[in-house]
Amino acid sequence: MIRSRRINRNIGWLVVLLLLVNKTHADDGYRLWLKYDLIKDVAKREEYARSFQFIAVSNQSPILMNAAQELQVGLQGLLGKSVPIITDLGKKTGGVYLNEHQGFSNHIKYGDEGYMMSKSGNIFILANKGVGVLYGTFALLRHIQTGQLLTKLPYNSIPKIRYRLLNHWDNTNGTIERGYAGGTLWKWYELPATVDPRYHDYARANASIGINGTVVNNVNASARFLTDEYIQKVAALANVFRDYGIRVYLSVYFPAPKTIGGLKTADPLDPDVRKWWTDKTKEIYKAIPDFGGFLVKANSEGEPGPQDYGRTHADGANMLAEALAPYDGIVMWRAFVYKADPKADRFKAAHEEFTPLDGKFDKKVIVQVKNGPIDFQPREPFSPLFGNMPKTPLSMEFQITQEYTGFATHWVYEAPIFKECLESDTYINGKGSTVASVIDGSLHKYTMTAIAGVANTGSDRNWTGNPMAQANWYAYGRLAWDHTLSSEAIANEWVKMTLTSEPKAVKTITDLMLKSREIYVDYNTPIGLSRPWSGVHFAPEPWQEKSARPDWTAIYYHRADSIGLGFDRTATGSDALAQYRPEVQKQWNNPETCPLPYLLWFHHVPWTKKLSSGRTLWNELCTRFYTGADSVKWMQQQWAQVKPAIDPEIFADVTGRLATQHTEAIWWRDSWILYLQTYSKQPIPAPFQKPDRTLDDVKRLSEIYKLR
Template identity: 75%
Template sequence: MKNRSGCLLLLFWLLVIGRAGAIPPAGDDGYRLWLKYDRITDDALRQSYARAAGFIALSGDGPMLQTAAGELQTGLQGLLGKAVPRIGGAGNRTGGIVLAVTAGEPGLQPEGYRLSTRNGNLVVTGKTDAGVLYGAFALLRRIQTGQSLETISETSNPKVRFRMLNHWDNVDGSVERGYAGSSLWKWYELPERIDPRYRDYARANASLGINATVVNNVNASARFMTEEYLRKVAALAQVFRPYGIRVYLSVYFAAPKTLGGLKTSDPLDPQVRQWWADKVKEIYRIIPDFGGFLVKANSEGEPGPQDYGRTHADGANMLAEALKPYDGVVIWRAFVYKADPKGDRFKAAYDEFTPLDGQFDPKVIVQVKNGPIDFQPREPFSPLFGNMPRTPLGMEFQLTQEYLGFATHLVYEAPIFRECLESDTYVAGKGSTVAKVVDGSLHGYAMTAMAGVANTGSHRNWTGHPLAQANWYAFGRLAWDHTLTAEAIAGEWVRMTLTREPQAVKRIVNLLLRSREIYVDYNTPLGLSRPWTGVHFAPEPWQNRSSRPDWTAVYYHRADSVGLGFDRTATGSRALEQYRPEVRRTWENPETCPLPFLLWFHHVPWTKQLSSGRTLWNELCTRFYAGADSVRWMQREWAQVKAAVDPDTHADVAGRLLTQEREAIWWRDAWVLYLQTFSKQPIPTPFRKPERTLEEVKRSVDVYLLR
């Protein structure tokens, strides 16, 4: 009786506390990403899917094929609310899913897949297990987004061979430009303990077709070349392998000296070449399917071949030679620039790399950032694209929001990616887009790559800002198929991650699509280059002191009593000459240059009337104020979908939008008050003068930078 009374009392208090809200119902913490396989609530739709997916039949037993079947079982059980059995072969059975590896399947590349309806079954076909795995995820995506399974005929091949994430993760667990916690990789636990999160990371990537990951920072530590760390990386590779993902490592170019004890790291020195050959042999002994090396050299203080009077090609080719017995590749970054007070950083990569076209080993891919500076909110496409026809050029995008408000500001990046990929280089006439350079179709590259600097971290929802998951998703989808639209990708992601309610989907997609332009308006309108600060976040357009000129703000915007902007025409740095004549004609005349790129290429007088009908000063003010005001529109739109979105997720985003509004006003005030000291123009009506003075804004930035 005593025990019974105690149990009843405990139950009473649990009920009381529960009603009081101290034990709230479990919400969605974002961990499942777009692999949320919640039960479909539409009974008719769910039953139609159940009729089409009564079983899963396999035509083989490879590890990736088993992974594909397992993912289908997991997904279907959640979506349909019942278990789906796995069988060895379909035989004469109908009403199920058949996974088939068919080496001779026409029209498919090695990783491509085909979804079709045959003999009463849904058939997922690939030339390899990897193709079937990607097809299985594509089938689940169809179900998650509510598409019909009645008659399917879909063939999809990846447009790029190496679809990879670059993690800027360090040995100590920190992440350079990481805004979602510490590193995913717990180096101190590896290789003995395998965090279950590693598998979920692999699942998310495989669902998008991402097949490669660089696990360490491009500002690399030589420690990753030690046997201790190679075995840790091998443990990750073991987890990723069933999902078709190969691991790569960033290398410290001076490792032969710092790690090997040699007197030099000269790429033409025989001892150095032998050291790398021996190291590569060791790596493949430990990681048999190792993907290769990513290299940042002679950039921002990193060592490289130029330290010994050698070229980038000399350094890359040395590593390629060491990889010759294996199928690994060298990815050599083109992010280079010298501290030249009279130069233009815009021109640096082109000047250093185009003379080397055709000199790189066939195993080398030169990886180029989408723009010529550094992942700005808006940049023209890099002039390297289209100007190295004998060298495979890989694309480097950035998912982590280094210049896009970190994990505080909502910025959907697919429009940034698409804007670059759709840009026309005119290298072989109209239609010679950057996408056609990157996918190899323009110059006949067999080696193609698209990399994204990852925005993942140890935060439970992976990316800090819940909606920043859309950028990881968008990158993966575009790396597979760069013809997909930003709107279509956003629609998929919203339906798979947030809600299937039609009006809410429409509203959130519109919010995502507008978010980048809103950010640009209050941050860098009209092609205004981003001020430089150590953290790349706080507004500091007045910053003019640094160890090198291109690490100041004034270097980029060039504000003076006459006007604003960087003259890159024939009267200035002549950077426009790095583009084809058709591209130059678009940008070289300030009268016709599109407003989004105006200040990238021209120093424009404050009083000049623009195509908008406003003067430069009035147009800038309009953009700064409209951008900051639009964050309130974002808040109202997000409030409208509250009933259709998980309450925890909704509250998280709502709070971040409040912070975004405050910081957007901070940026607006800093720019307007600072530029007004040069323009000497009043703030146009109907905009109100900022409540703070310029000195007060400067003090607020100083306080921020003391963090």
């Protein structure tokens, strides 16, 4: 349906209106960063065109043909030129040669996925395997999309991490746990017979940023996925993804041998159980020969697991590894565990449960660790597990979907969250032992390296709900490939590929993106606060005292009282800090020197304590909350300035979301301030105005979001 734009209502009488319908195409966001809109600069277009007179392929494998066709489609759009695909390069020059050449000189260095790109007569994209050529092709397109000169070639690229996955927390009923962009992309009731063309575009988008695996179902897994019915459905997806270098993985329900296998137990040491998994795995590989493996959430938040039978996580993981032994598949076992114990510190749980198991996991097992010790908060210290399991490959689990960063209405560019963790120094082997060096295997010489991002995609036409959230999917993929890229560089290329190439607008939007996360933290959880949500993690509820579990209340985390605020995790408190190396402890264990962003993660600080900023805790909190909320106003103003450079539909969409974000930022500010004030008994410091509503008012507002 053509979106007929409203015509101006203020037209005078007798004016003849001739609307130019259908001329301007509104951007519905579906194309993501693969827009391939015509380059406006004719000279530049012609210059590019000289080097793209043909696309030659070294063979016609599906993956190479996908690469060639992507390039063809891209060049058609960018240059407005039909470029033929040819299968015999001969002595022709002036084109592109997509060359899959198993065993070229740098084979070992480039591996299965790396590529070389050079220019001399032709542009050459050379790789050991087709998928490397595909990655190189997308890199070449990106090169043009971001307006770079072809003289800047050659370059080459090799991924730093081997398994680069999306984790979809998608349910069988079409919902997505923590999804804010519509329902699931996977049409389970229609598969395998109906294959939505969108699966193909999903694969293209992921391949373009180097993602090579996808876990299609929620970690709170349904056993359905291990039935023959569903294996066939998943296989239909795998058939689409395969030729984009993407392997399919499944989250598994640990007691499946009981629920669908009819066994009396799911004990991982029981021979029948082991045989069931072995047979089941064989069945899966028969349907999906390149199946990637299993992701497991066990003995975590009520999900069953090996501990139900007195066994360890290693026992459970190794059983699955045994089943996978004949195949090129892996087990990703999540370390997201904590017990419902009001006396314990959830912060410490994963380290306590998993470090004793180091060295006990099968070589096919990777332990998947969330970036922080709690749960994807807007800011967390890095998980103390990183570096502390030198004999066990650890993978990183980031959350791309904005569960705790404002759903689809708050603009939070997440690359700085990811980078902050990756660049944290564990000091495990001395200075420079970054989390990234753990994850990419360089520190402990892991042979298997992996990274996972909990997807923010859904059935919304623009994939991510908030158009700006596309950047988080993009940034995750780019960092998974190369974690040394800067947040700014990634933002810059994403904006150019997705929104506009107008230099001033690129600068303004990049700047907004880079500041967005800090602004969110300021009005949401400043100075190391965490988890003030209830229910679906939407509305503020720092006053929450009751929940299904004591460690699912807000007060468990912030520990506000008449004296002060914050969770004492030093030796006088839970001593969680002891899980870090002394160098790290030194950064954080002194409240006088602990950086403010982490202060309340580790210290219970008196309200009147003067902080390094020169303000008391109370005044610093107020300053953060108020300036954070005010900064959203600034975001709105900045965004308003880029209007001429942005598609009107996307501009209007983001404008609306920023208005909601501003309203909600003030709601967050008022909720925290009014609640904490009942403990601090302090006035709102000048120049800030006290909220024009009461604590009861904001509580009432939050209550709305708890109604069914």
